[in-house]
Amino acid sequence: MLTSLQNPLVKQIKKLHQTKERQQQQLFLLEGTHLLEAAVTVDRPLAILCYTIAWQTKHAALSEQAHQLAARVELVSTDVLRSIATTVEPDGVVAIIERTSTPEPTFSSLGLVLETIQDPGNLGTMIRTAAAAGAEGLLLSADSVDFDHPKVLRSSAGQWFKLPMGMNADLQSALQPYQQQGMQIIAAVPTAPLTYWQVDLRQPTLILLGNEGAGLSPALTALADKQVTIPLNPGVESLNVAIAAALILYEAKRQRRADNS
Template structure:
């Protein structure tokens, strides 16, 4: 049993939780909680740690019978956890790798993409990934200034969808959007200049939605890549919606039309 926070393995977990640079250098991230650990692809789990208290619950021992793990003293587990009330289990998981092709659907004709520019809130990003799975997106494309997809808060917000939704982080969003257009994928920007209601276009064909930064929206260059500006009608004095809520409405409209 690990009884000291100075243990090298514990220091490693803390570094992975705190530093994106360490995560990307090692291509490993930390997941916490029974759901996130059990849903992780078993072949990608590099290490698993459980607290004494966690292991005292008989059903937990049953869940872990086919896993290798290290037991950690409760007080030490609190120091390596990123949550205020740790569930008592975490794992180090190998990062999944995807190409742009992986995002386009099995035949390329079913593409349903969520395209993110500089989203900053990890909870928003995680919610979009989770909702994206529910709405049937084929993938999520994002630029490098979008918050880290492996940030602990993002991971928690995905509730496991991170393992199943393909994503791609592009060096040049502008160039990648041009590539999508060359593949006949229609791009729509939720934009204040939009005159067409979001539920009017035909989304049964390959499409993608551009969602911008929470405070500033889409940059002019990226917005101009859209084939159409669309708007979400709003009552009262509301000028805009939370980015994750706007993305949800758009993705589910595609789902509705394709059903």
């Protein structure tokens, strides 16, 4: 059992709390039973599996499945587990996964495109919402928070492993082929003339949302076929970007369901 906080492996894992280290080591953290279950469901290989004896006793079946996917397994003390996790009260298991390059998602019906998203909780929530609403995937600008930030994974509630996701340094170039193929691009802009429910979202659609403070860049806004807004009562400056994504995605879902009924 690993009990020393000075153990080289423990120190290596703790470094993964930092974006720079995740990029250098090409590894990231997977914390908690729920996320581990999601990884096991898709047979995602684990570089390292760390767990406490109490966790193994409680989750014997999951532990056995995770063992089969793990290149290295370590039984650790509660103190060590707490030190390598980013959460205040971890539930007894932390896995380390290799970063792998994945192809960008391909869209034909409904997709979410995000520019310069900085808050990991927002991104994780939008991943979860996009999966729940039936989006085909999510495309993110390269200047956004990393997909494998620990809080992104936790906020996605396991959907991180199910929703196709990609990152692109030039969203404008990435979106133009879809536009040429007939997909409409809808930009959420505070000053738009149309509300989001006034647009026909039954047709193939890409939804653009921008940075939490600055919104969409002028270049992406200009690329959009239509601009929509979410009307707010006087005195309310804006909505959280994850809430905005949920409203528009579910309006698309509502329109499509009504069209099929």
